[in-house]
Amino acid sequence: MKIRPIQLPTLITLLFTFFASTTATAECTAETWLATISYSRGSIVSHNNHEWRAKRDTRVGVAPGTHKPTWADKGACEDPVDPPGPSEGNPIQIFGVWHAGDHYADWSQPIDMAQFDKDNGWLLRGAGGNPSVNVVVLSFLQPMDVLLNTTDLNPEYGVPVGMTTGIVEYFTDAGIRVMMSIGGQTYVDFWDDALAADATKLGLNAARIASAFGVGIEIDYEQNSNPDLPGLDMFIEAYRSIHPYDPSDPIPEAVLTVDLAAGGRYLQDLNRHATENWLHGTKEFLKLDYANAMVHRASGTPAHWQEHVDGMPTYDPPIPPKAPGKFTGGLYLKGNIANCNDFDSSEQFEHADYVQGVAPNGAGETAGMLGYMFWAAGVPSARKNYTGTGFPNTCENGMGDAAIFFGINEP
Numbered sequence: 001m002k003i004r005p006i007q008l009p010t011l012i013t014l015l016f017t018f019f020a021s022t023t024a025t026a027e028c029t030a031e032t033w034l035a036t037i038s039y040s041r042g043s044i045v046s047h048n049n050h051e052w053r054a055k056r057d058t059r060v061g062v063a064p065g066t067h068k069p070t071w072a073d074k075g076a077c078e079d080p081v082d083p084p085g086p087s088e089g090n091p092i093q094i095f096g097v098w099h100a101g102d103h104y105a106d107w108s109q110p111i112d113m114a115q116f117d118k119d120n121g122w123l124l125r126g127a128g129g130n131p132s133v134n135v136v137v138l139s140f141l142q143p144m145d146v147l148l149n150t151t152d153l154n155p156e157y158g159v160p161v162g163m164t165t166g167i168v169e170y171f172t173d174a175g176i177r178v179m180m181s182i183g184g185q186t187y188v189d190f191w192d193d194a195l196a197a198d199a200t201k202l203g204l205n206a207a208r209i210a211s212a213f214g215v216g217i218e219i220d221y222e223q224n225s226n227p228d229l230p231g232l233d234m235f236i237e238a239y240r241s242i243h244p245y246d247p248s249d250p251i252p253e254a255v256l257t258v259d260l261a262a263g264g265r266y267l268q269d270l271n272r273h274a275t276e277n278w279l280h281g282t283k284e285f286l287k288l289d290y291a292n293a294m295v296h297r298a299s300g301t302p303a304h305w306q307e308h309v310d311g312m313p314t315y316d317p318p319i320p321p322k323a324p325g326k327f328t329g330g331l332y333l334k335g336n337i338a339n340c341n342d343f344d345s346s347e348q349f350e351h352a353d354y355v356q357g358v359a360p361n362g363a364g365e366t367a368g369m370l371g372y373m374f375w376a377a378g379v380p381s382a383r384k385n386y387t388g389t390g391f392p393n394t395c396e397n398g399m400g401d402a403a404i405f406f407g408i409n410e411p
Helices: 008-023 113-124 143-148 165-172 185-213 229-242 268-279 302-310 352-357 396-406
Strands: 044-047 050-054 071-076 094-099 135-141 177-183 216-220 256-260 290-293 327-332 371-377
Touching: 094 396, 113 165, 113 396, 135 143, 135 165, 135 185, 135 216, 135 371, 143 177, 143 185, 165 177, 177 185, 177 256, 185 216, 185 229, 216 229, 229 256, 229 268, 256 268, 268 290, 290 302, 302 327, 302 352
Parallel strands: 094 135, 094 371, 135 177, 177 216, 216 256, 256 290, 290 327, 327 371
Antiparallel strands: 044 050, 050 071
């Protein structure tokens, strides 16, 4: 029997395959997972020829690959894959939460600071002991209370009794910027009444609150039908007469923002006016620092946010495009969803490439949105079985890990 000689190209292919296969089966370098050990958060182990990172302190016997909230797969040992880092593009600058307090976003109850810290310490001491966010927006002030400078329990400023300087300093002492939001969906009619009564005084009183507490102010006016836009112009002009627009390095009180819908199809009049006059206008006394594209029935998505980047050119009149770096995208935050407890499965991770890399389309020159805002920390809803973000459902593993991933609050 004749043996067919191996041709040189075939021999080279076989040799390459042999050496590639022998070098690709290198042993895992991490210690082998043992069922008798409870691993601390961040530990790296090998199991079934993969390396795994503990996303939280583990229970004894929970094997890598069997419980996604506990273990993150770093890849096969023969082809090590580091966890992906942030995509190229504009670094995320805003990573914040709207904070509803512990009483349905009205802050009407006195706060027990020990309990508050137990429920909210994750915001200050997230993954690695660093803050999980860099902005907290205390939500909400009632517009007529701001105008009249009074509430039932806090007659001096029209700020609810739970929003104290102690609460503000709790966050600012950790390097987190604090804002107060005026309005919200519940207080739409109060916005209308306050603007109609005295929009200028409303703006001056809001500026007074900002000065007294060392906070910025957010406009959350969710009037979809004939919003009082001239009144809002007067509010902003009055506010800016006390705290001028300063894009270079604003003091907290100088930061003035507005909330818009998730995309371009709701709050159209407000969206159009804000884009033309407050975000991209030329009048300094009407300038806002940025906008937040809020959540709606679900989290915002790149499809919603693209409507802000593109504008709505087919509308009559059209809504102009926004610079991506002039707005944040809103996502939901609850104590029982991945955005809170599993960064690797979260929406902030899923949308990271878009948020950091979306190209401008008619406004601005820099790729990437300003960042993310989350509704909401605390207990925003009285609905039965609603899971807030307080103990034991805190968000270190979703928000804290995200802060590390995006480089939030790094020196």
